[in-house]
Amino acid sequence: MKKIIFFLVLNLFYLFSSAQPHKPAPPMGWMSWNLFGININEQVIRGMADAMVSSGMKDAGYEYIIIDDGWQGGRDNRNNIIPDPQKFPSGMKALADYLHSKDLKLGIYSDAAPLTCANFTGSLHFEEQDAKTFAAWGIDYLKYDYCNAPQNADTAKIRYRVMADALVKSGRPIVFGACNWGFWSPWLWARDAGAQLWRSADDIADMWQKKSKEIKSEGIMDVIDKVGDLHEYAGPGYWNDPDMLVVGLYGKGGPSGMGGATGCTDTEYQTNMSLWCLMASPLITSCDLGSMNETTRKIFLNKDIIAINQDALNKPAVRKIKNDNWHVFVKTLENDEFAIGVLNSSGEENIFELPLSDLGLDGKYMMHDLWTKTITKSTKNLNLKVASHETKVFRLTRIK
Ligand code: GLA
Numbered sequence: 001m002k003k004i005i006f007f008l009v010l011n012l013f014y015l016f017s018s019a020q021p022h023k024p025a026p027p028m029g030w031m032s033w034n035l036f037g038i039n040i041n042e043q044v045i046r047g048m049a050d051a052m053v054s055s056g057m058k059d060a061g062y063e064y065i066i067i068d069d070g071w072q073g074g075r076d077n078r079n080n081i082i083p084d085p086q087k088f089p090s091g092m093k094a095l096a097d098y099l100h101s102k103d104l105k106l107g108i109y110s111d112a113a114p115l116t117c118a119n120f121t122g123s124l125h126f127e128e129q130d131a132k133t134f135a136a137w138g139i140d141y142l143k144y145d146y147c148n149a150p151q152n153a154d155t156a157k158i159r160y161r162v163m164a165d166a167l168v169k170s171g172r173p174i175v176f177g178a179c180n181w182g183f184w185s186p187w188l189w190a191r192d193a194g195a196q197l198w199r200s201a202d203d204i205a206d207m208w209q210k211k212s213k214e215i216k217s218e219g220i221m222d223v224i225d226k227v228g229d230l231h232e233y234a235g236p237g238y239w240n241d242p243d244m245l246v247v248g249l250y251g252k253g254g255p256s257g258m259g260g261a262t263g264c265t266d267t268e269y270q271t272n273m274s275l276w277c278l279m280a281s282p283l284i285t286s287c288d289l290g291s292m293n294e295t296t297r298k299i300f301l302n303k304d305i306i307a308i309n310q311d312a313l314n315k316p317a318v319r320k321i322k323n324d325n326w327h328v329f330v331k332t333l334e335n336d337e338f339a340i341g342v343l344n345s346s347g348e349e350n351i352f353e354l355p356l357s358d359l360g361l362d363g364k365y366m367m368h369d370l371w372t373k374t375i376t377k378s379t380k381n382l383n384l385k386v387a388s389h390e391t392k393v394f395r396l397t398r399i400k
Contacts, residue, residue: 024236024237024312024314025236025309025310025311025312025314026197026239026280026281026282026283026309026310026314027063027064027141027175027197027239027282027283027284028061028062028063028064028282028283028284028306028309028310029052029062029063029064029065029066029105029107029141029282029283029284029285030048030052030062030064030065030066030284030285030286030289031066031068031107031143031244031284031285031286032044032045032048032066032067032068032070032286033068033069033244033254033255033286034204034206034244034246034249034254034255034256034286034287035249035252035253035254035256035286035287035288036068036070036254037069037070037118037254037255038069038070038118038120039070040067040068040070040071040087041086041087041088042087042088042089042090042095045065045067045095046095046098047290048065048288048289048290049065049098049099049102049104050102050290051288051289051290052065052102052104052289053102053104055289055292055297055300055301056297056301057285057289057300057301058102058103058104060300060301060303060306061306061310062283062285062300063103063104063105064104064105064106064107064140064141064175064284065099065104065105065106065107066106066107066108066109066141066143066284067106067107067108067109068109068143069109069111069116069117069118069120069145070084070087070118070120071083071084071087071088071092071108071109071120072084072110072116072120072121073085073086073087073088073121074121075121075126079126079129080129080133081110081121081123081126081129081130081133091137092106092108092137092138092139093136093137093138096137096138096139096140097138100138105140105141106137106138106139106140106141107139107140107141107142107143107175108134108137108139108141108142108143109142109143109144109145110122110123110130110142110143110144110145110163111123111124111144111145111146111147111148111149112124112144112145112146112149112156112159112160112162112163113146113147113148113149113159114148115147115148116145116147116148117145117147117148122145122148123144123163124149124159127162127163127165127166128166128169130166131163131166131167131169131170131174132166132170134167134170134172134174135167135170135171135172135174138172139172139174140172140173140174140175141174141175141176141177142163142167142174142175142176142177143177143179144160144163144176144177144178144179144195145179146159146178146179146180146181151183152184153184153185153186153189156178156180156184156186156193157189157192157193158193160176160178160180160190160193160194160195161193161194163176163194164176164193164194164195165194167194168194175196175197176194176195176196176197177195177196177197177198177199177241177282178190178193178195178197178198178199179198179199180198180199181199181201181202181203182199182200182201182202182226182227186198186199186200187200187230187233187234187240188233191233191238195238196237196238196239197238197239197240197241197282198239198240198241199241199242199243200226200227200230200240200241200242201218201222201223201226201227201242201243202216202217202218202243203216203217203218203243203255203258204217204218204219204220204223204242204243204244204246204256205217205218205219205246205255205256205257205258205259205261206246206249206250206251206252206256206257206261206262206263206264207219207220207259207260207261207262207263207264208220208221208264208265208268208389209221209222210222210259210260211260215259215260216258216259217258217259217261218243219259219261220246220264220268220271220272220275221345221389223242223243224242224275224327224343226242227240227242227279227281228275228279228319228322228327228329229319230279230316231279231315231316231317231318231319234279234280234314234316235314235315236312236313236314237314239280239281239282240279240281240316241281241282242276242279242281243284244284244285244286245272245273245276245283245284245285245286246264246269246272246286246287247269247270247272247273247285247287247296247299247300248269248285248287248288248292248293248296248299248300249263249264249286249287250263250264250287251263252287252288256286265389266295266299267387267388267389267390268389269295269296269299270299270371270390270391271343271389271390271391273299273300273302273305274305274341274343274371274391274393275329275341275343275391276309277305277306277308277309277393278308278309278316278317278329278331278339278341278393279316279317279329280309280311280314280315280316280317280331281309281316283306283309285300302370302371304368304370304373304395305370305371305393308331308333308339308370308393308395311331311333311334311339312334313332313333313334315331315332315333316331317329317330317331317339317341318330318331320359320360324345324346325344325345325346325350326342326343326344326345326350326352327341327342327343327345328340328341328342328343328352328354328359329341329343330359330360330361333395336398337395337396337397337398338361338365338395338396339370339393339394339395339396340359340382340393340394340396341391341392341393342382342384342386342391342392343386343389343390343391344386344387344388344389344390344391345389346388347388348388349385349386349387349388350385350386350388351383351384351385351386352382352383352384352385352386353381353382353383353384354381354382355380355381355382356379356380356381356382356396357380361396363380363398363399364378364379364380364398364399365378365379365380365396365397365398365399366378366396366397366399367379367394367395367396368394368395368396368397369392369393369394370393370394370395371392371393378399
C-alpha cells in the first residue's frame with residue numbers, strides 16, 4: 001500500500017512539475033515581434049497562417065504562429081484578460097479555431113509582471129485565471145517575458161514556476177517559453193521552473209554582428225558566440241532559445257532593425273538557419289511569409305537541414321573548434337550518424353582542412369553536403385572552400 005501511495009505521489013509530482021510539450025523536437029513556427037512589433041491584428045495573423053500553408057512551410061514541419069506583445073486590451077470587469085477589440089475583433093478563440101482548422105497551432109505572449117515589455121497588461125497575480133483563459137481560447141504556446149519584474153534569478157524562478165503550474169492546471173498542453181534573455185543563466189534553472197525553452201541571449205536584430213558592446217540587440221554571430229557552448233543544457237523536450245531566425249527580413253524594419261541593424265546577406269541568413277539547426281534550437285521564423293523570395297524559401301524549406309534540427313536524439317551540436325576564423329560544430333544524430341557545421345566567421349573566403357579524426361570521428365564516412373546536395377562517397381578528411389560568414393553543413397554516415 002505504501003508503495004502504491006509513493007508511486008501515486010511521484011506521478012502527481014511529474015504531472016505538476018512541468019507543462020507537457022507537444023512533442024520532444026524543437027518547436028517550429030513564426031513569431032510576430034521582429035517584423036511587426038505591436039502593430040499586429042487578426043488579418044496579419046490569419047495571413048501568416050495562410051502563407052505558412054501555401055508556401056509549403058507547414059508540410060516541412062512549421063506549425064506554431066506566435067502572437068507576441070501588443071495583442072492585449074486590458075481586463076474585463078471580472079478581471080479576465082481580453083484582446084484589443086480593434087486589433088482582434090473576432091476574439092482569440094476564433095483565431096485559434098481558424099489556425100487549428102489548418103492543423104496549425106497558436107502561441108501568445110504575456111509577462112511575469114503587471115505590465116509587459118511594451119507596457120501592455122501582464123499576468124502577475126492573475127496566472128491561474130490567465131492560463132485558464134488561454135486554455136479556453138485554445139492556445140498552444142506561451143512566451144512569458146520578464147520586463148517590469150525584479151531583476152534577479154530567485155524571483156524569476158518563482159514567477160515562472162507559478163505560471164508553469166497554472167498552465168498545467170489549465171489542463172491543456174501549452175508549450176512554455178521563458179523569455180529571460182540569457183540573464184542569470186536560465187539554462188541552469190528555467191527547466192526546473194517548468195519551462196520547456198528559455199531565451200539564452202538578448203533580442204536578435206537583423207544583423208551579422210553588433211558594432212559595439214554597448215548595443216543591447218544581438219547579431220547572428222553574437223548569438224552563436226553566446227549559445228554555441230550550451231549543448232549540455234538541452235535535450236528532448238527542453239531547449240536553449242537563441243531567439244527568432246532573422247532569415248528573409250532584409251533590413252525591412254520593425255524591432256529587428258534595432259541596434260543599427262540593416263539586414264544580412266543570403267549567406268549570413270543561411271548560416272542563421274544552419275546554426276539554429278545544429279544547436280537544436282527552436283526554428284521560429286519572423287519575416288513576411290507571404291512575400292518570401294526564392295532564396296528565403298529554399299533556406300526555410302531545406303528538409304535535410306530541418307532533419308538535423310528535428311533529429312530524434314535532440315542533442316545540440318558540440319563546438320569542437322573556436323578561433324578567429326572558424327567555428328566547427330559536431331552534432332550526434334540517431335543511427336550512428338553525425339552532422340558537421342563549419343562556419344567561417346572571418347571577413348574573407350578561406351580553405352578549411354582537417355582530418356575527421358581530429359573531430360573525434362574515426363574511420364571513413366559518406367558525406368552529404370546539405371546545402372549544395374553533393375555527396376562525397378568515402379572520406380576521412382574535410383577539405384573545404386568556405387566563403388566569409390558561410391556555414392557548410394554535412395551529414396555523415398559511417399562506412400562499415
Ligand atoms: C522583449 C522580448 C522580445 C519581445 C518584446 C515585446 O524585449 O525579449 O522578444 O517579446 O519584449 O515587447
